[in-house]
Amino acid sequence: MDEELKRAIILDNYSNPMNKREVNDDSYLKANTNNESCIDNLDIYVKIEDDKIVDICFNGEACAISTSSTSIMIKNLIGKTISEAKEYVNIFEHMVNEEPYDEEKLNDAVVYEDIYKQKNRVKCAFLPYAGIKKIIDNL
Amino acid sequence: MNRNDFPMLNQDIIYFDNGATTFKPKVVIDSMVDYYSKHSANAHRGDYHISMIVDDKYENTRELVKNFINANSTKEIIFTSGTTDGINMVANGFFKYILNPGDEIILSKADHASNILPWQALANELNLVIKYVDLDDHNYVTVDNIKKVLSPRTKVISLAIITNVIGDLRPIKELCDIAHQNNIYVVGDAAQSVGHRKTDVQALDIDFLAFSGHKMYGPTGVGVLYGKEELLERLRPTSLGGGMNETFDDQNNISLKSLPSRLEAGTPNIAGVIGLGEAIKYLNKIDLNKISEYEHNLREYLIDRLIKIDYIDIINIEGDAATVAFNVDGIFAQDVAVYLDKYNICVRAGNHCTKLLKDVINVRNTVRVSLAFYNTTEEIDTFVDLLSDRDKIIREML
Numbered sequence: 001m002d003e004e005l006k007r008a009i010i011l012d013n014y015s016n017p018m019n020k021r022e023v024n025d026d027s028y029l030k031a032n033t034n035n036e037s038c039i040d041n042l043d044i045y046v047k048i049e050d051d052k053i054v055d056i057c058f059n060g061e062a063c064a065i066s067t068s069s070t071s072i073m074i075k076n077l078i079g080k081t082i083s084e085a086k087e088y089v090n091i092f093e094h095m096v097n098e099e100p101y102d103e104e105k106l107n108d109a110v111v112y113e114d115i116y117k118q119k120n121r122v123k124c125a126f127l128p129y130a131g132i133k134k135i136i137d138n139l
Numbered sequence: 140m141n142r143n144d145f146p147m148l149n150q151d152i153i154y155f156d157n158g159a160t161t162f163k164p165k166v167v168i169d170s171m172v173d174y175y176s177k178h179s180a181n182a183h184r185g186d187y188h189i190s191m192i193v194d195d196k197y198e199n200t201r202e203l204v205k206n207f208i209n210a211n212s213t214k215e216i217i218f219t220s221g222t223t224d225g226i227n228m229v230a231n232g233f234f235k236y237i238l239n240p241g242d243e244i245i246l247s248k249a250d251h252a253s254n255i256l257p258w259q260a261l262a263n264e265l266n267l268v269i270k271y272v273d274l275d276d277h278n279y280v281t282v283d284n285i286k287k288v289l290s291p292r293t294k295v296i297s298l299a300i301i302t303n304v305i306g307d308l309r310p311i312k313e314l315c316d317i318a319h320q321n322n323i324y325v326v327g328d329a330a331q332s333v334g335h336r337k338t339d340v341q342a343l344d345i346d347f348l349a350f351s352g353h354k355m356y357g358p359t360g361v362g363v364l365y366g367k368e369e370l371l372e373r374l375r376p377t378s379l380g381g382g383m384n385e386t387f388d389d390q391n392n393i394s395l396k397s398l399p400s401r402l403e404a405g406t407p408n409i410a411g412v413i414g415l416g417e418a419i420k421y422l423n424k425i426d427l428n429k430i431s432e433y434e435h436n437l438r439e440y441l442i443d444r445l446i447k448i449d450y451i452d453i454i455n456i457e458g459d460a461a462t463v464a465f466n467v468d469g470i471f472a473q474d475v476a477v478y479l480d481k482y483n484i485c486v487r488a489g490n491h492c493t494k495l496l497k498d499v500i501n502v503r504n505t506v507r508v509s510l511a512f513y514n515t516t517e518e519i520d521t522f523v524d525l526l527s528d529r530d531k532i533i534r535e536m537l
């Protein structure tokens with residue numbers, strides 16, 4: 001993907017993130033995810049019905065990479081079954097770790113295809129995925 | 140000032156993270172290399188020539204520290220691994236044995252984790268009460284606010300001399316006067332102060348003071364705990380082993396050495412102590428008063444320039460130390476730091492280990508610039524120029 005387009009997608013998802021709000025609804029499962037550098041800190045809320053992710057929201061403070069990555073992840077995961085979600089998370093994890101991956105399935109999340117070159121940013125891009133894993137890995 | 144003394148400054152970087160750790164002058168590094176390459180032996184153990192050289196150097200640092208902070212005696216100078224170690228020793232070796240359930244400890248939310256967590260753990264263990272002093276409009280600790288939280292149950296006030304985000308110099312002398320009239324002990328965290336302004340423990344009349352070598356141009360892994368002699372006599376070692384015992388037998392009869400050895404169990408950080416001594420000699424040569432003045436001017440210069448940028452929100456326009464915390468409106472602190480790093484400028488983003496401060500300033504994360512005497516107004520110009528174009532930051536922060 002072209003660098004300018006990547007930048008535009010990241011900034012758009014940073015400035016207008018999908019579903020950024022606090023959730024006080026017991027039908028959502030919640031996980032906190034934070035960076036060891038103790039600065040990015042997000043709560044992720046997931047609503048699952050009949051093995052399907054019907055909604056995801058998030059709230060908290062995080063950098064442009066973490067925030068945009070969360071927003072893009074949410075767009076990609078809503079509507080997926082748990083096993084599809086696990087597969088998607090797995091592919092994303094491969095990409096940020098510079099391992100072979102299937103880019104078809106990632107949609108806009110490919111904007112982070114080069115993130116492995118910025119070591120300190122890998123954790124940021126992966127932050128929401130670490131959070132969602134805490135929820136879906138136990139299902 | 141004195142930039143040529145610092146090998147780290149030979150690279151093309153602007154280092155504004157001196158609150159985290161400072162660079163080391165060549166004389167400090169050389170003294171440690173000398174130890175490892177010319178007289179590498181244990182201290183207090185050998186009866187041979189190089190070991191005696193080590194003893195001399197090790198104890199000479201103690202003398203240097205004593206004079207540096209104007210302690211009464213070298214018995215009052217205990218080498219530790221750093222500020223954190225020193226505060227933990229005081230909490231767990233002294234206060235643990237004299238405090239009772241319901242006793243109160245006064246702390247501040249602007250303080251570093253290492254001056255909060257040891258007390259919280261002790262409070263949990265002994266059912267003590269921690270009271271956080273209110274900060275004023277500039278997030279300073281004032282004598283009046285301390286008076287408001289004092290009670291007949293107050294036994295300890297533990298505060299940084301200078302804090303690591305707000306950078307305010309606390310009125311320690313006045314606090315010690317009030318505290319001592321009420322039989323309260325005062326513990327000082329001098330991590331951010333000793334390398335930047337003169338410390339006189341006798342003038343302050345402080346009971347305990349802890350600091351780290353690495354924030355005062357010395358090595359990592361070494362620090363000092365100062366305590367008034369009569370208090371250190373009652374501080375129980377939290378660590379026991381070689382070097383600190385007189386005798387022991389198989390009936391668990393232990394007799395310990397006298398101060399300061401009693402509180403330095405095990406082989407110490409000898410290279411670190413030697414390096415720390417060299418750092419003190421170095422600072423003495425430059426003169427801490429000159430350093431304070433220079434750093435103060437740097438701070439003013441930085442504030443004067445930053446304040447003109449309307450989308451920059453400075454947390455501590457007031458401040459005694461050369462530390463400035465700020466945010467760029469709409470841009471996360473870490474993104475600002477990443478952007479600056481692309482220009483080889485080192486600043487810290489985050490909560491700076493003062494996780495309670497957010498309750499007070501309502502901002503969780505900030506960008507922090509902490510200056511040292513080797514920083515320059517030219518460096519500040521480069522830095523502020525890079526922040527003077529918000530679109531550029533957004534363009535380049537990713």
Ligand SMILES: Cc1ncc(COP(=O)(O)O)c(C=O)c1O
Nearest residue numbers: 221222223251253299303330351
């Ligand atoms: C005010 C303050 N206290 C304590 C510490 C802890 O020092 P150390 O990590 O060297 O033990 C720091 C270091 O960041 C500090 O800034």
